Amino acid sequence: MFVIHDSAQHIMQTIDDYLQFDRQHIWHPYSSLNSQLPIYAVESAQGVNIRLRDGRELIDGMASWWSVIHGYKHPEIDQALKHQIDQVSHVMFGGLTHQPAIDLAAKLIAITHPSLQAVFFADSGSVAVEVALKMAIQYQAAIGQKQRQHFLSLRHAYHGDTFGAMSVCDPVNGMHSLFTQALSQQFFIEQPQKRFHEVCETEDFLAMQQMFEQHHKQIAGLIMEPIVQGAGGMWFYSADYLKQARELCDHYGVLLIFDEIATGFGRSGKLFAYEHANIAADILCLGKALTGGYMSLAATLCNQQVHQAIDNGEPGVFMHGPTFMANPLACAAANASIELLLKSAWQTNIQNIEQQLIQSLTPLSQLPSVADVRVLGAIAVVEMKQVINMQSIVPQFVQLGVWLRPFGKLIYIMPPYTIKQQELEKLTSAMTQVISNL
Numbered sequence: 001m002f003v004i005h006d007s008a009q010h011i012m013q014t015i016d017d018y019l020q021f022d023r024q025h026i027w028h029p030y031s032s033l034n035s036q037l038p039i040y041a042v043e044s045a046q047g048v049n050i051r052l053r054d055g056r057e058l059i060d061g062m063a064s065w066w067s068v069i070h071g072y073k074h075p076e077i078d079q080a081l082k083h084q085i086d087q088v089s090h091v092m093f094g095g096l097t098h099q100p101a102i103d104l105a106a107k108l109i110a111i112t113h114p115s116l117q118a119v120f121f122a123d124s125g126s127v128a129v130e131v132a133l134k135m136a137i138q139y140q141a142a143i144g145q146k147q148r149q150h151f152l153s154l155r156h157a158y159h160g161d162t163f164g165a166m167s168v169c170d171p172v173n174g175m176h177s178l179f180t181q182a183l184s185q186q187f188f189i190e191q192p193q194k195r196f197h198e199v200c201e202t203e204d205f206l207a208m209q210q211m212f213e214q215h216h217k218q219i220a221g222l223i224m225e226p227i228v229q230g231a232g233g234m235w236f237y238s239a240d241y242l243k244q245a246r247e248l249c250d251h252y253g254v255l256l257i258f259d260e261i262a263t264g265f266g267r268s269g270k271l272f273a274y275e276h277a278n279i280a281a282d283i284l285c286l287g288k289a290l291t292g293g294y295m296s297l298a299a300t301l302c303n304q305q306v307h308q309a310i311d312n313g314e315p316g317v318f319m320h321g322p323t324f325m326a327n328p329l330a331c332a333a334a335n336a337s338i339e340l341l342l343k344s345a346w347q348t349n350i351q352n353i354e355q356q357l358i359q360s361l362t363p364l365s366q367l368p369s370v371a372d373v374r375v376l377g378a379i380a381v382v383e384m385k386q387v388i389n390m391q392s393i394v395p396q397f398v399q400l401g402v403w404l405r406p407f408g409k410l411i412y413i414m415p416p417y418t419i420k421q422q423e424l425e426k427l428t429s430a431m432t433q434v435i436s437n438l
C-alpha cells in the first residue's frame with residue numbers, strides 16, 4: 001500500500017504529470033484512455049467561475065450538464081451540507097428514515113403536479129429512469145396487463161446509460177447502437193416536428209396514434225422528455241404534442257412517463273417543462289439540478305393510481321432499493337437548493353437570460369456554417385451544418401476564458417441561473433467569435 005501511495009504522490013508532482021496519470025488510468029464520460037482530446041484539471045470553483053490548476057479562470061456555460069443552477073460553492077448549500085455532516089452523512093433507508101428525506105419528499109410533492117404523491121429516491125438520473133420503467137411494468141402487471149412490458153419512445157430521445165434507459169434512447173442516433181442485441185426491444189416514433197411555439201395538426205399525431213393502435217397491448221408506458229429533447233439533439237418542440245400524448249395514453253391504457261432530469265427546476269422557463277402543456281404525467285423522473293449540482297441524487301414520482309396498483313398487486317412491494325437510497329447529505333443539498341431556487345427571482349432571471357441569448361446569438365443564423373439557432377429559457381443551441389471538431393474547438397473556448405463543450409453538430413449554452421449580464425456576454429461573444437472563424 002505504501003509503495004503505491006508513495007509512487008502515486010511522486011507521479012503527481014507537476015500538473016502535466018498529474019494529467020498524464022489521468023489520461024492513462026481514468027475513464028471520463030464517453031472517452032478512451034490515452035485520448036488526444038484535451039482535459040483540464042480543476043482547482044476550485046465559485047459562482048460561475050471554474051478555476052483551473054494552472055491558474056486560468058473559465059466562465060461556466062454548461063452548469064456542469066444542467067445541474068449547477070445556483071453556481072458553485074454556494075454558501076447556503078455549503079452550510080446545509082456542513083450541518084448534515086454533523087448529524088449523519090449516511091444511513092441505510094431500509095427500515096430507517098430521516099428528516100432530510102421527509103423534507104425533500106414533501107417539497108417535491110408540493111412543487112410538482114398535485115396528482116404526484118409518491119416519491120422514490122434513486123442514485124442517478126439513469127437509475128430514476130430504470131425505476132420509472134419498472135414502476136410502469138409492475139403497475140400494468142398489477143392491473144392484469146402482464147403482457148405490457150415494452151415502451152414507446154421518441155427518436156432523438158436520451159434517457160441515460162444503463163440498460164433499461166439505453167433501450168428507450170434513440171436506437172440509431174443514440175450512443176448505444178452497439179448494444180442493440182442486448183437491449184429490450186422498444187417501439188419508436190419520429191421526434192415531434194413542430195417547434196416550441198408552433199401549433200400541431202392532426203398529422204403530427206398520426207405516428208403515435210398508429211403505433212398505439214397496433215401495439216398498445218404490449219406497451220406499458222410512453223416515455224418522453226417534455227418540450228426539450230436534451231442530449232439526443234437539443235430540440236424544443238410544441239406543447240400540443242404533449243397534450244395529445246396525454247389523451248392517447250389515457251385512451252390506450254398506457255402510462256405517461258416524463259423524464260425531466262434535464263428540464264426540471266426552471267431550465268425551460270417553467271419550474272417543470274410539462275407546465276408549458278398544463279398536463280400531468282403518471283410518472284415523473286427528476287435528477288441533475290435536484291441538488292444544485294452538489295451530489296448525485298434523483299427521484300421518481302408517481303400518482304396514486306400507479307402506487308396503489310403496485311401496493312395491491314403481486315408481490316405487494318415495489319422491486320427496487322439501492323444501497324445509497326435517499327442519502328441524507330444529498331437530500332440536505334437538494335432541500336437547500338430547492339429553497340434557494342424558490343426564494344430567488346428565478347423566473348425573471350431565466351427570462352433575462354433568454355432575452356440576452358436570443359439577442360446575442362440569433363445573428364449567427366446568418367452564417368453559412370450555421371444550420372439553426374434556437375433558444376428556450378436558459379438554453380441556447382447553435383446547430384452547425386458540420387460535425388464540430390472537439391479537439392480544436394474546446395481549447396479555443398478555454399483560450400477565451402469560457403467553458404463550453406459542444407457535441408456532434410451542437411454548440412450550446414446552459415449557464416447557472418445566477419450568471420450576470422457581463423458574464424453571459426463573455427460566453428456569447430466567445431461563441432460568436434469561435435463560430436465565425438469555423
Ligand SMILES: *Cc1c(COP(=O)(O)O)cnc(C)c1O
Nearest residue numbers: 124125126158159160230261262
Ligand atoms: C442526464 C440525463 C439522464 C441520465 O442521468 P444520469 O444522472 O447521467 O444517469 C436521463 N435523462 C435525461 C433527460 C438526461 O438529461
